[in-house]
Amino acid sequence: MRGVVFTGNRKSELRTFPDPKAGPGEAVVKVRASGLCGTDLHLYRMAQATDTISGHEPCGEIVELGAGANPGLRVGDRVIVHHYAGCAVCEYCSMGYEQLCAKGHVTYGGGTAHGANAEYMLVPARTLVHLPEALSFEGGAALSCGTGTAWNGLNKMKVTGGDIVAVFGQGPVGLSGTLCAKWMGATVIAIDVDRARLDLARKMGADHVIDASTVDPVKAIVDLTGGQGATAALESSGNPVARSQTVACLRPFSRACYVGAGGPAEIDINRDLIFKVTTVFGSWTFSKAELVECARFMVDTGLPLDTLITHRFTLEQAEEAFRLFDAGGTGKCMIVNG
Ligand SMILES: [Zn+2]
Ligand SMILES: [Zn+2]
Structure with a gap:
């Protein structure tokens, strides 16, 4: 599969990576939409390169589930990734705040684990929440960090x-x-x-x-x-x-x-x-439960989530996407995969 990495000093590159395979408790998500977020720019502007795939606003469909993955998930489910993983059992992880894990955490697409600017993404199945039918993949991606935070x-x-x-x-x-x-x-x-x-x-x-x-x-x-x-x-x-x-x-x-x-x-x-x-x-983003609550608010109120999105790009256009987003003046930018 292909994925976008930051190569340092405001440069990015589309590279080839091995296709992910779900291990025990894991899920492979086919990324359908990946949002660009202000936090990406900190990594994008850094002098040193990031080895991991960028993109921490993931939304897509489950294409593979490993043994022992959460029983409430099925292949084909539309999902939003709560893009952090900690130890899964400490007090904060148990609250759904894995970004506060007492033992440390990884952020998918945040420089510590592969993210969503790719065709597929490998995550612990427990990081997934269902994307309501009424919401688009792009809307779900927006909720998964920026819009959910607001x-x-x-x-x-x-x-x-x-x-x-x-x-x-x-x-x-x-x-x-x-x-x-x-x-x-x-x-x-x-x-x-x-x-x-x-x-x-x-x-x-x-x-x-x-x-x-x-x-x-x-x-x-x-x-x-x-x-x-x-x-x-x-x-x-x-x-x-x-x-x-x-x-x-x-x-x-x-x-x-x-x-x-x-x-x-x-x-x-x-x-x-x-x-x-x-x-x-x-407030630091939200817990997994708050992500579910946020998605429910969007469905219940009929808030026109997609109007936030001003620019859409393909993976091949990611370089241009980051250049434009970095220059400011855009609304929400999305990388979409058909
Ligand atoms: Zn923990
Ligand atoms: Zn973000």
């Missing part, structure tokens, strides 16, 4: 129709946050420094967009909310300035959730946390 952050804050949610960053995760917050009923203020991404945010239903390269977003949010501030904020950019603004833009008794990885930031704990009685969440 949804889970909003879900932790229990966003409802009474909320005014500020979403910092309108890359694939932030755009998903804008779309999901709208479908939870909230009024949404989308913030970014890129015009094209703010235009996409409008398409996802943002009620207001703020270009942080030209105005102070905290002041703009306070002005838009009758001098009060937002009631919830989701931070997806990882930018240190945005990280500070995420809590600065809130009114008292509000919530903030940080999902975007980035450098250290300064937060005025007196002003923005204690004296505003703020609740702050950190």
Whole structure:
């Protein structure tokens, strides 16, 4: 089979690998859609090459099951991969949070195990959850990291129709946050420094967009909310300035959730946390159970998941896909296999 590897300094290459074979407890998934995620860019931009296949947003069909694989799975099932594997038995693994495994974990497509930018993928069968009939493979791929992360952050804050949610960053995760917050009923203020991404945010239903390269977003949010501030904020950019603004833009008794990885930031704990009685969440993707819950939300609400996808590529076009995604300004990019 063929798979895409990063060869260092913003270069990628389609290489040939042996076809995977399912061992005990394992499954081979024919990849039907693989999403590009901001985290990929950290590996893509690194000087050193990655030996393992890229792509950590996998969705496809089971083509082979090894002996002793989970009895609820069948060949032909449409599945999303919860793309981490730990020891499977510690407290965190038992919760479905294998990325927090006390003994360490691998991330499929994250530089430690082969990922989804390939024809097939070999994973422990326990990492699979069923993709509901109503969702496309592309939708499932989006949920498996970026969109699921945004949804889970909003879900932790229990966003409802009474909320005014500020979403910092309108890359694939932030755009998903804008779309999901709208479908939870909230009024949404989308913030970014890129015009094209703010235009996409409008398409996802943002009620207001703020270009942080030209105005102070905290002041703009306070002005838009009758001098009060937002009631919830989701931070997806990882930018240190945005990280500070995420809590600065809130009114008292509000919530903030940080999902975007980035450098250290300064937060005025007196002003923005204690004296505003703020609740702050950190959230690292989601557990396997939360992935199932997220997929159910998408089906129940009929949220138009596929509208997030702005660009589709074949495996042969992966180089171009990463170049374009790295340049910014895109929405969700997908590598699709017929
Ligand atoms: Zn574990
Ligand atoms: Zn990701």
